[in-house]
Amino acid sequence: MTSETGPKTARGRERKGAIIEVAAALMYERGVRATGLEDVLAESRSGKSQFYHYFSSKDELVAAVLEYQLMTVLGELGEFRVDTWRGIRSWFDALLEGQEERGFKGCPVGSLSIELSAGDRLMQGRVADAFSRWETALARAFAAMQARGALDDSARPQILAEATLAAIQGGYLLSTIHRDIAPMRTALTAAFTELRAARPQKTS
Amino acid sequence: MTSETGPKTARGRERKGAIIEVAAALMYERGVRATGLEDVLAESRSGKSQFYHYFSSKDELVAAVLEYQLMTVLGELGEFRVDTWRGIRSWFDALLEGQEERGFKGCPVGSLSIELSAGDRLMQGRVADAFSRWETALARAFAAMQARGALDDSARPQILAEATLAAIQGGYLLSTIHRDIAPMRTALTAAFTELRAARPQKTS
């Protein structure tokens, strides 16, 4: 996956990276369809020919942006010990902080995905894959907790991951719509409570 | 609000209604920005001049569609006794059924709102208002349950409504992305469990 047959060799990589970063920022702010190629190129100081040298279409750029945003999110996730209660809490706090700092513009992966999942099959698949990777990362952490005895044997990591991610995305959505962090905090608090409810029962 | 200075008088109302319905369906399926006026007009068998007789811009049509979709959702909500446990469950089941029947295309209000909340202030306000009305409807039902003693005195209806709506929206999102009802069912089950946890405690 990371091999990707890196189709360039030099500062070209830098250029391509710059285009992706600018596109990610713009698409995050305005939406994919509302972001024109020309906007991206102007802000990254590139020309059309550069763009079409590195990408074969706007869709390909969008796919790269999706991957980029997913890596950002997974990267942040990786900075926390999400297989501990404290770690989960810290991660949730970081999500809240990020949403507030970025001006309540929503989840970089989620908002992108919603727009893209109305597209063609290929794009739908890419989006579904991105979310699966996020879910799997979470499920693995929960499985580790379960193995350690921090979660009840009856808990199902995959299910917990789904519910957690749903709460996160729902929280982002409400927060974005209301331009207010409170509903997202509510959603994440509820998600945390629900996770804690899956701790081992002492009925032995 | 419902007075709206009904700007027409006759079958014109029918025409306008038809345009809104077609637009709602198309925008639900493809997204707002991906739906052209010409598509809407073709399918509703209207001309440009009709359209601009009834609406002053595409944005105004979008606002009408948002209102239409909100009314649909609130209308469906109203068909259930959401101030009872059985009613809530039935409503959740209906949401799941609807999402499946419509081909996993997401929440008619939610997906619209996400796209629109990247627009201008006016549109953002309309979206926030729509969601507030949905939240309020839920919060009122929960308040009624609380008054009846079905919810603990310490529960806060507004908070419960936020968390519930977040779970619903998050569930819709995951379900739409994966083209699968399971994650939404997981999210709604979790939301229901969390609501049940707010039943009166017998510690007294």
Next chain:
DNA sequence: ACGTGACTGTACCGTACGGTACAGTGCCGC
């Protein structure tokens, strides 16, 4: 030195789309 291939600049094309202009048509009260 020179040729090859990665990269860059500029100009252009086709089309889709939101919006406008304008000339009607048919219903309704008087």
Next chain:
DNA sequence: GCGGCACTGTACCGTACGGTACAGTCACGT
């Protein structure tokens, strides 16, 4: 029967946008 107004049909405009063509330039291996 006629004036006015709600409504309808058609043709058109300006622009934005994704994508292409093509002519370079620059780095580097030989």
